[in-house]
Amino acid sequence: MATKQPLVLLVDDEHDLCVLMQMTLARMGIKTHIAHHLQQAKLFFSEHKYNACITDLNLPDGSGLDLVKHVTQNYPKVPIAVLTAYGNMEIAIASLKAGAFDFVNKPINQQHLHQLLTKALHVPLVDYSEDNLQLEHQLLIGESKPMLKLKDTIKKVARSQAPVFISGESGTGKDVVAHLIHKLSNRSDSPFVVINCGAISEELIERELFGYVSHSFAGATQDKLGLIQSANGGCLFLDEIAELSLTTQSKLLRALQEKKIRPLGSEQEIDVDFRIISATNQNLEERVQQGKFRQDLFFRIHVMDLHLPPLRERGKDILLLAEHFIKNICLEWDIPSKELAEESKRFLQNQSYAGNVRELRNMIERAITLCDGQIIGLEHLQYSQKRNFSAPLVEAPLNSESLSNTQESSNQIPSEGLEQFLEKVEKEVLLNALNQTHWNRTLAAKKLGMTFRSLRYRLKKFGLDSEDD
Ligand SMILES: Nc1ncnc2c1ncn2[C@@H]1O[C@H](COP(=O)(O)OP(=O)(O)OP(=O)(O)O)[C@@H](O)[C@H]1O
Numbered sequence: 384m385a386t387k388q389p390l391v392l393l394v395d396d397e398h399d400l401c402v403l404m405q406m407t408l409a410r411m412g413i414k415t416h417i418a419h420h421l422q423q424a425k426l427f428f429s430e431h432k433y434n435a436c437i438t439d440l441n442l443p444d445g446s447g448l449d450l451v452k453h454v455t456q457n458y459p460k461v462p463i464a465v466l467t468a469y470g471n472m473e474i475a476i477a478s479l480k481a482g483a484f485d486f487v488n489k490p491i492n493q494q495h496l497h498q499l500l501t502k503a504l505h506v507p508l509v510d511y512s513e514d515n516l517q518l519e520h521q522l523l524i525g526e527s528k529p530m531l532k533l534k535d536t537i538k539k540v541a542r543s544q545a546p547v548f549i550s551g552e553s554g555t556g557k558d559v560v561a562h563l564i565h566k567l568s569n570r571s572d573s574p575f576v577v578i579n580c581g582a583i584s585e586e587l588i589e590r591e592l593f594g595y596v597s598h599s600f601a602g603a604t605q606d607k608l609g610l611i612q613s614a615n616g617g618c619l620f621l622d623e624i625a626e627l628s629l630t631t632q633s634k635l636l637r638a639l640q641e642k643k644i645r646p647l648g649s650e651q652e653i654d655v656d657f658r659i660i661s662a663t664n665q666n667l668e669e670r671v672q673q674g675k676f677r678q679d680l681f682f683r684i685h686v687m688d689l690h691l692p693p694l695r696e697r698g699k700d701i702l703l704l705a706e707h708f709i710k711n712i713c714l715e716w717d718i719p720s721k722e723l724a725e726e727s728k729r730f731l732q733n734q735s736y737a738g739n740v741r742e743l744r745n746m747i748e749r750a751i752t753l754c755d756g757q758i759i760g761l762e763h764l765q766y767s768q769k770r771n772f773s774a775p776l777v778e779a780p781l782n783s784e785s786l787s788n789t790q791e792s793s794n795q796i797p798s799e800g801l802e803q804f805l806e807k808v809e810k811e812v813l814l815n816a817l818n819q820t821h822w823n824r825t826l827a828a829k830k831l832g833m834t835f836r837s838l839r840y841r842l843k844k845f846g847l848d849s850e851d852d
Pocket residue numbers: 522523524525551552553554555556557558559560622663664704740741744824851
């Protein structure tokens with residue numbers, strides 16, 4: 384059986400341009416209709432079934448943005464791209480925010496047009512199938528107003544190709560959102576590659592991102608594929624992007640602008656096609672002002688921005704999340720499910736959660752460990768509040784006095800040797816700071832006077848990073 388020829392609507396009042404696009408698309412085996420103004424385009428939509436649409440933004444009887452909104456609302460499975468004057472990023476961003484799939488700069492680059500349509504016609508966008516709705520429901524729990532709004536935006540963001548920037552305090556679910564965007568996008572069959580820029584030393588990060596060829600530095604015995612290349616066709620999630628050094632930022636900017644990378648020590652440039660999703664719990668605008676983050680990169684990654692509100696601002700979600708974690712953890716541990724006592728529910732709803740959803744999850748996990756019966760009582764939750772992870776409970780403020788025991792013992796010669804002794808002290812101090820900040824790692828790092836990267840590095844070293852990291 385012959386496959387049906389895709390049908391694309393081109394909307395532009397410049398007749399010659401439409402004909403040029405029509406010829407390019409015909410070479411790709413795509414049939415086209417042409418509309419010269421907004422009302423005609425809307426009429427065509429009501430009469431035909433299109434697989435995609437490309438519209439100019441300046442139409443004689445209105446704005447192409449209106450068409451974007453019309454199509455997104457009434458024909459959500461049809462990807463619509465906009466034609467923009469070269470360099471007019473503001474309007475391009477506005478159309479992506481309104482639900483456009485992508486944009487093409489004028490004058491039209493045929494290769495870009497080709498790539499855009501290949502992607503647009505590959506998979507229907509905004510798949511409202513049961514599977515995807517369920518996926519969203521399983522991954523991102525939350526029915527509070529800000530979460531419903533966020534879920535709606537995620538669907539729009541997932542249908543475009545634009546870079547996404549996710550902000551929010553530590554533990555609010557940025558990682559979960561990045562995953563969901565990828566899963567709902569038409570890149571979901573290709574890899575989702577995650578790199579935590581805060582957890583890897585500066586020296587290693589460039590090698591990890593761009594890869595290298597053998598003998599490019601001492602110890603490089605063979606070629607290594609970089610993570611950007613591994614994400615080809617899919618998404619690259621750069622978590623804690625604020626931690627990238629200025630040198631790596633320049634290289635990343637180039638990769639994004641030119642869609643090419645050059646592995647360390649190689650003469651050859653490699654074409655790459657990846658969508659970037661980035662996140663940070665730091666104030667990136669402030670870092671730009673301080674000269675620690677490149678402004679051009681900031682604009683480049685900041686096309687679609689999503690903000691995750693702290694858990695304390697979405698009280699309605701606390702019990703939903705708690706019950707979700709109880710169910711999942713019990714399933715994972717293969718134990719009978721448990722329930723929260725009424726007083727436990729009240730208790731959970733009254734916490735401030737400086738460590739956000741991560742703190743709630745940790746609390747539930749520890750309560751389940753402690754609870755032998757079926758009902759999770761206050762004693763199981765309060766215990767875990769006082770004693771996070773298996774941390775030694777040191778509630779004293781973090782200052783030199785609080786370490787007097789350590790100083791006393793430093794008068795003696797530690798039996799386990801200096802290295803191990805110092806590691807023990809270091810671990811204790813880290814746990815102390817984490818306990819005092821409810822495992823909010825940004826605050827803990829601040830308290831300890833170290834960078835976030837350095838804290839992450841140490842947590843990893845001591846195996847104190849929670850599993851989800
Ligand atoms: N809405 C949610 N639904 C289900 N689980 C969630 C949700 N939000 C967060 N979680 C869970 O909470 C934990 C922390 O989430 P996540 O790692 O995504 O936070 P984050 O904002 O990326 O934190 P950080 O900035 O420290 O990297 C994870 O176990 C994650 O699965």
